Amino acid sequence: MEAFSQNDYYPIPSDNVITYDGENNDHSRKRRGLKLIVQLSSPIDTVDYMVISDFFLIYRNFVSPMELSDLLVMRYRWCVSEIDSESLERRKIGEIALVRTFVLLRHWILNYFVQTF
Numbered sequence: 426m427e428a429f430s431q432n433d434y435y436p437i438p439s440d441n442v443i444t445y446d447g448e449n450n451d452h453s454r455k456r457r458g459l460k461l462i463v464q465l466s467s468p469i470d471t472v473d474y475m476v477i478s479d480f481f482l483i484y485r486n487f488v489s490p491m492e493l494s495d496l497l498v499m500r501y502r503w504c505v506s507e508i509d510s511e512s513l514e515r516r517k518i519g520e521i522a523l524v525r526t527f528v529l530l531r532h533w534i535l536n537y538f539v540q541t542f
Contacts, residue, residue: 457487458484458487458488458492458493458496459496461480461484461487462493462496462497462500462529463500465477465480465525465529466500466504466522466525466526466528466529467522467525468517468518468519468521468522468525472525472528474532477528477529477532478532478536481532481533481536481537490541490542493533497526497529497530497533500522500526501523501526501527501530503519503522504519504520504522504523504526505519505523506519507519507520507522507523508520508523
């Protein structure tokens with residue numbers, strides 16, 4: 426959960442983590458999955474449903490369905506912890522990211538449940 430609070434991921438992924446490094450090992454794929462989850466649930470950017478749909482069609486190139494569910498649950502928990510923060514700005518970021526994380530979960534379940542599970 427601390428990964429979401431790192432400077433490279435908070436509140437949105439920085440250019441340091443968005444670049445493609447050409448690696449294709451397990452650690453590199455999981456980092457890309459984390460980057461994508463942070464970007465898709467970004468409290469700053471607008472929601473692009475086409476990108477969300479495309480993500481759920483190709484995410485298996487980066488993470489397994491179980492790893493994706495773990496990432497989404499971690500992001501959800503991180504959002505809840507941000508809402509409990511003393512800082513008004515962090516609370517607002519947590520609230521927006523929470524709704525967007527829920528949108529991702531809902532979209533995945535409603536549209537891709539049969540293919541995934």
